[in-house]
Amino acid sequence: MGEECAEVVVRINHPRLDRVFHYRIPEGTEKPQPGSRVTVPFGPRTVEGWVIGYSEPDPEISLREIAGITDVEPDFTEELLELARWMSGYYLHPMGEILDKISPPPKPKRPIQVFASPPVSPKVQPHELVLTVEQQIALDKIKKSLLCRDHSRFLLYGVTGSGKTEVYLRAAEAALVAGRQVLYLVPEIGLTPQKKQIFQERFGEQVAVWHHRLAGREKYRTWEGVRNGKLRVLIGPRSAVFAPFCELGLIIIDEEHDSAYKQQEKPYYHARQVALWRARYNSAAIILGSATPSLESYASAAWGRMEVLSMKKRPAGRSLPVVNVVDLRQEPAGRLSFLSEYLIEQIRLRLERKEQVILFLNRRGFAPLIYCPVCGDVIKCKNCSISLIYHKQTKDLRCHYCNAVRPLPGSCPSCGSTKKLRFLGVGIQRVEKEIVNLLPEARVVRLDFDTTRRKGDFQRILGSFARREADILLGTQMVTKGHDFPGVTLVGVLNADLSLNLPDYRSAEHTFQLLKQVSGRAGRGATPGEVVVQTLNPNHYSIRTACLGGDEFFYREEAYRRRSLGYPPLAI
DNA sequence: AGCACGCCGACT
DNA sequence: GTCGGCGTGCTC
Numbered sequence: 001m002g003e004e005c006a007e008v009v010v011r012i013n014h015p016r017l018d019r020v021f022h023y024r025i026p027e028g029t030e031k032p033q034p035g036s037r038v039t040v041p042f043g044p045r046t047v048e049g050w051v052i053g054y055s056e057p058d059p060e061i062s063l064r065e066i067a068g069i070t071d072v073e074p075d076f077t078e079e080l081l082e083l084a085r086w087m088s089g090y091y092l093h094p095m096g097e098i099l100d101k102i103s104p105p106p107k108p109k110r111p112i113q114v115f116a117s118p119p120v121s122p123k124v125q126p127h128e129l130v131l132t133v134e135q136q137i138a139l140d141k142i143k144k145s146l147l148c149r150d151h152s153r154f155l156l157y158g159v160t161g162s163g164k165t166e167v168y169l170r171a172a173e174a175a176l177v178a179g180r181q182v183l184y185l186v187p188e189i190g191l192t193p194q195k196k197q198i199f200q201e202r203f204g205e206q207v208a209v210w211h212h213r214l215a216g217r218e219k220y221r222t223w224e225g226v227r228n229g230k231l232r233v234l235i236g237p238r239s240a241v242f243a244p245f246c247e248l249g250l251i252i253i254d255e256e257h258d259s260a261y262k263q264q265e266k267p268y269y270h271a272r273q274v275a276l277w278r279a280r281y282n283s284a285a286i287i288l289g290s291a292t293p294s295l296e297s298y299a300s301a302a303w304g305r306m307e308v309l310s311m312k313k314r315p316a317g318r319s320l321p322v323v324n325v326v327d328l329r330q331e332p333a334g335r336l337s338f339l340s341e342y343l344i345e346q347i348r349l350r351l352e353r354k355e356q357v358i359l360f361l362n363r364r365g366f367a368p369l370i371y372c373p374v375c376g377d378v379i380k381c382k383n384c385s386i387s388l389i390y391h392k393q394t395k396d397l398r399c400h401y402c403n404a405v406r407p408l409p410g411s412c413p414s415c416g417s418t419k420k421l422r423f424l425g426v427g428i429q430r431v432e433k434e435i436v437n438l439l440p441e442a443r444v445v446r447l448d449f450d451t452t453r454r455k456g457d458f459q460r461i462l463g464s465f466a467r468r469e470a471d472i473l474l475g476t477q478m479v480t481k482g483h484d485f486p487g488v489t490l491v492g493v494l495n496a497d498l499s500l501n502l503p504d505y506r507s508a509e510h511t512f513q514l515l516k517q518v519s520g521r522a523g524r525g526a527t528p529g530e531v532v533v534q535t536l537n538p539n540h541y542s543i544r545t546a547c548l549g550g551d552e553f554f555y556r557e558e559a560y561r562r563r564s565l566g567y568p569p570l571a572i
Numbered sequence: 573a574g575c576a577c578g579c580c581g582a583c584t
Numbered sequence: 585g586t587c588g589g590c591g592t593g594c595t596c
Contacts, residue, residue: 008596014573021596043595044575063596 010049018094022057035074138309158311160520180249187258238271256288321522321529365389367423372412447475486525515546
């Protein structure tokens with residue numbers, strides 16, 4: 001007769017060691033709980049690992065004993081162990097590395113400051129805001145599901161400015177009142193401060209933020225708070241999906257279509273997928289919110305795996321912006337190919353009216369292509385073989401793939417000609433220069449990777465624009481993310497084709513999402529907004545539907561194309 | 573991944 | 585007769 005022995009996964013990232021090793025428990029020692037961190041003899045050395053369960057091993061192999069237990073408290077709850085096991089199979093990744101990456105933060109050396117007095121009952125600030133009919137219907141369904149604990153999945157499909165945040169807040173309130181915890185996921189760490197403020201105004205100190213850049217002490221305190229239930233609402237980016245909740249009742253994934261939810265390095269995972277798993281495990285409700293759902297979620301809803309909560313209207317007094325498409329092919333051959341006469345006219349009008357403008361171009365730098373007029377060679381990155389981009393402020397060439405920097409050469413690196421190298425194409429710095437030339441009275445700020453290198457730059461630039469210290473906000477991708485500027489009445493998309501022509505089967509989806517998201521920045525105040533989209537492809541289905549409406553048409557068309565080409569999520 | 577074992581060439 | 589090159593194989 002054998003005996004129950006500990007199943008141990010070692011903390012070594014190697015495919016050949018991605019399995020369970022059995023160990024005996026030393027005489028007179030208490031069995032470590034599953035999830036406990038242990039040290040075990042392993043061949044000639046001693047290594048760290050985790051007990052993940054107990055079973056009767058093959059009697060043929062001779063067993064060794066566990067050398068020591070690191071901590072009385074297990075590193076993982078039963079749920080997180082189960083989750084790691086699922087991830088290991090689903091993402092085909094060694095369990096040891098997954099456990100390593102989701103293990104709790106180390107205990108600080110000095111004693112930690114304990115939370116003053118835990119809230120006995122959920123404190124909730126009263127709120128007077130009247131919900132729209134659509135908000136009320138959505139909220140009622142979510143609340144009902146929270147009470148039944150029936151693990152409902154909702155796709156909160158609401159246009160930008162329809163008040164999704166208010167629905168999240170009230171759903172969170174319902175979960176708190178029911179005595180359960182809330183996980184609120186956002187795409188980026190940069191979005192956590194504002195969300196924290198919004199949630200804390202209503203729920204007070206039971207709200208916390210978690211992300212990997214927190215300082216050691218704060219990190220540990222938050223982790224502990226979530227584990228022992230003193231913290232009730234956790235806000236964070238994808239890594240927060242591994243927090244050790246004890247009574248998880250509601251998960252909210254804001255901007256669920258955002259690709260930042262996918263971890264692109266080991267261990268690979270998609271936070272949306274992990275969140276769905278945890279919601280099911282905990283019989284928790286889950287809300288995926290977006291104005292532009294991912295094709296995956298849209299399909300999921302169409303297949304009946306999720307319930308759609310649709311919000312098509314903005315609250316009273318706030319209309320959706322008018323979208324005008326400018327066909328760049330019809331522009332008279334003028335000096336500037338990237339600023340149509342119509343757009344310039346509209347910018348002027350807004351400046352006169354003292355309103356604000358956002359201009360969006362998804363390309364950093366001054367000119368994306370530098371070539372020699374003699375031999376025609378384009379200067380490329382030595383590492384990546386993609387063309388280098390000229391940056392005006394630093395007067396150098398930069399690779400946008402590997403971030404390599406080199407000076408602008410005085411002669412052609414290929415043929416040695418000293419004839420002046422030529423710039424081709426338009427980046428955001430070039431637009432800035434032309435706008436300043438064209439509209440010298442306008443106060444312009446630029447928001448991109450290069451102007452936000454130092455800590456606080458991002459908030460500083462956005463803050464000054466929000467205080468109306470600038471008239472025009474010029475930016476890349478960054479300007480599209482969930483900001484609310486009531487003074488903005490015009491959004492210009494300088495080149496809608498950039499994302500459309502990327503070699504990615506999702507480029508049409510990404511273009512559609514980008515256009516709708518950036519359009520949503522217009523007309524958030526009392527004055528109605530306008531969006532001007534410049535494009536060479538005014539008839540492309542993603543541009544047409546994003547500009548003229550008809551989301552269903554876009555999703556149907558895109559689904560049809562994916563299915564015929566065998567691409568996810570409709571591959572057969 | 574580590575770490576030991578092992579089996580051949582060049583050195584005291 | 586010993587030191588050390590890194591190919592092979594194992595880890596409960």
